[in-house]
Amino acid sequence: MCLAVPGKVIETFQENDLLMGGSSFGGTILRACLVYVPEVQVGQYVIVHAGFALSVIDEAEAQKTLALFESSANPRWLSEVSRGIS
Numbered sequence: 001m002c003l004a005v006p007g008k009v010i011e012t013f014q015e016n017d018l019l020m021g022g023s024s025f026g027g028t029i030l031r032a033c034l035v036y037v038p039e040v041q042v043g044q045y046v047i048v049h050a051g052f053a054l055s056v057i058d059e060a061e062a063q064k065t066l067a068l069f070e071s072s073a074n075p076r077w078l079s080e081v082s083r084g085i086s
Helices: 059-071 077-085
Strands: 005-015 018-025 028-033 045-049 052-057
Touching (some): 045 059
């Protein structure tokens, strides 16, 4: 199953000439490539899949999605995502 997860961008930086960022996923900080969302600002939320931020979303939508994940029958989603993205 593929899963795109909202994460809050906490920093941006250049790595090998690519725009990268640190994103917080429920307190776990992971790197994500921000090349597809060059307009993103620190503090905004992005949808991340396989280590790539695919779109910028507003905080309300991010919180709604995170609440859905938290209420799901499988609370281990974050550790599973962490293994795939980090």
